[in-house]
Amino acid sequence: MNNCEQFRELIEAYALGTLDAEERTDLDIHLASGCVNCRTALEEARWLVSQLAYLAPDKLPSPMLKERLMQTVRAESAALRRSVFVFRSRTRWTWIGVAAMIVFTLYAGREMRRLRDQTRQAQSNAAEAQRDRLRLEEQLVLAQREIGILTDPASLKITLCPQNPQTPTLEGAWHSELGILLTGQHVAVPAGSRVLQLWLIPKTPGGRPVPSLTLRPGVDGKLVLSVFNPPKVMAETKALAITEEPAGGSAQPTTAPIWLGGVS
Amino acid sequence: MSSDSTLVPYCSEEAKSRSVLMSALHFLSRSELPPDAALPQRLVEKDARAFERLYNLHSRTVYALVFRIVQQSSTAEEVVQDVFLHLWRNAGQYDSAKGPFVTWLLTLARNRALDHLRLKSERQRRREELSETLPQVAMAPGYEEALDEKRRAERVRALMGSLHPRQKQAIELAYFAGLSHSEISETLKQPLGTVKSWIRNGLQRLKEGLQATS
Numbered sequence: 142m143n144n145c146e147q148f149r150e151l152i153e154a155y156a157l158g159t160l161d162a163e164e165r166t167d168l169d170i171h172l173a174s175g176c177v178n179c180r181t182a183l184e185e186a187r188w189l190v191s192q193l194a195y196l197a198p199d200k201l202p203s204p205m206l207k208e209r210l211m212q213t214v215r216a217e218s219a220a221l222r223r224s225v226f227v228f229r230s231r232t233r234w235t236w237i238g239v240a241a242m243i244v245f246t247l248y249a250g251r252e253m254r255r256l257r258d259q260t261r262q263a264q265s266n267a268a269e270a271q272r273d274r275l276r277l278e279e280q281l282v283l284a285q286r287e288i289g290i291l292t293d294p295a296s297l298k299i300t301l302c303p304q305n306p307q308t309p310t311l312e313g314a315w316h317s318e319l320g321i322l323l324t325g326q327h328v329a330v331p332a333g334s335r336v337l338q339l340w341l342i343p344k345t346p347g348g349r350p351v352p353s354l355t356l357r358p359g360v361d362g363k364l365v366l367s368v369f370n371p372p373k374v375m376a377e378t379k380a381l382a383i384t385e386e387p388a389g390g391s392a393q394p395t396t397a398p399i400w401l402g403g404v405s
Numbered sequence: 406m407s408s409d410s411t412l413v414p415y416c417s418e419e420a421k422s423r424s425v426l427m428s429a430l431h432f433l434s435r436s437e438l439p440p441d442a443a444l445p446q447r448l449v450e451k452d453a454r455a456f457e458r459l460y461n462l463h464s465r466t467v468y469a470l471v472f473r474i475v476q477q478s479s480t481a482e483e484v485v486q487d488v489f490l491h492l493w494r495n496a497g498q499y500d501s502a503k504g505p506f507v508t509w510l511l512t513l514a515r516n517r518a519l520d521h522l523r524l525k526s527e528r529q530r531r532r533e534e535l536s537e538t539l540p541q542v543a544m545a546p547g548y549e550e551a552l553d554e555k556r557r558a559e560r561v562r563a564l565m566g567s568l569h570p571r572q573k574q575a576i577e578l579a580y581f582a583g584l585s586h587s588e589i590s591e592t593l594k595q596p597l598g599t600v601k602s603w604i605r606n607g608l609q610r611l612k613e614g615l616q617a618t619s
Binding site for chain 2: 150153154157158159160161184186187188189190191192193194195196197198199200201202203206207209210211213214215217218221222
């Protein structure tokens with residue numbers, strides 16, 4: 142007889158609880174070892190033992206017992222349902238709160254974006270206004286300088302006469318500190334990307350013309366040429382000349398002067 | 406001609422009627438579902454009506470069992486109240502995969518009732534070990550039928566009534582008084598081996614009897 146068979150004989154007594162301590166301990170150890178057959182037998186034996194309850198003579202509990210129990214059970218059931226109701230109410234309010242928070246968050250987000258856009262637009266406008274102001278200030282400074290060149294008694298009046306009679310004359314002035322200002326109307330715009338370039342013709346015989354600024358007249362034929370940092374060579378300059386040059390200007394004139402005016 | 410008459414062509418009318426009646430009873434017995442199969446789950450959901458139905462179904466058996474153990478009506482009611490309140494408050498502890506509900510309930514009731522005997526002895530210590538834990542897995546075997554309490558009691562009593570009175574007494578001392586083999590041996594003044602054989606053979610006959618009547 143192997144161990145398992147020995148233990149199987151004890152299974153019913155084990156389920157019934159009648160085994161003495163030593164046998165019970167041995168069977169506990171055997172069951173703990175994982176014997177599936179004995180475990181299954183024990184589960185059935187427990188059921189079999191439970192059937193012995195029906196040997197008890199019929200006996201009815203008093204109606205008061207049921208009454209007491211039902212009173213407790215109904216009270217606990219009602220309390221639970223109340224707590225569930227409260228929980229659901231709280232849950233409902235929680236969801237309403239969450240929904241309100243979501244709506245508020247969306248609204249606040251939209252407002253924030255709107256305000257940010259407005260701020261960005263205002264900053265852009267302010268920057269544009271600042272640029273306009275700076276541009277106006279620059280223009281004012283230029284205008285003041287040009288007025289200075291034209292009105293200062295120290296300025297030397299210059300007339301640049303065209304080599305072609307069809308070309309308008311340019312008028313201007315040269316102030317040793319403020320610079321050179323030349324203006325003209327109805328000036329023909331050079332073809333393509335070519336430009337007009339100002340030259341300072343030195344008094345020195347054989348001296349090379351000193352290149353100055355280039356420009357293109359406006360489409361309306363208006364020409365304003367301001368040189369605010371001319372070389373301090375007014376005393377050594379014999380004449381001013383303007384030629385037509387490639388874009389960017391030239392180091393030396395490549396065409397014959399269109400205008401030429403003496404400096405004296 | 407019906408298929409029955411084809412299969413049993415020479416039986417008498419009386420035999421035929423008896424056969425039909427037995428078939429009908431057998432069908433009714435087999436088709437009867439456990440009346441409380443879903444009730445424990447409804448207890449988990451704190452359904453007071455389900456509790457009342459379970460009480461109506463099982464309180465009589467539980468009370469009879471507990472009274473048989475504690476032998477006093479006030480103590481028995483106290484224990485039964487304790488058992489059913491435990492069921493109400495801890496219904497989730499019952500796992501239908503571990504056996505029939507009524508088996509679980511009866512085991513719980515027996516353990517609680519034996520607790521009330523309050524004996525300071527080795528037997529009491531053993532019972533305390535049992536009662537501190539919940540009822541273990543108790544699987545109904547394949548031959549178990551879904552019977553109501555009354556029919557189940559009649560069947561078990563009939564089978565146990567067929568045992569020798571001393572053998573039945575030994576089993577009852579074990580089950581209702583929680584006595585060990587040795588204690589039963591002393592009580593009945595019978596050899597220990599005899600007591601063991603009585604109990605083992607008695608339970609074996611109960612098991613065989615339940616199988617035979619299924």
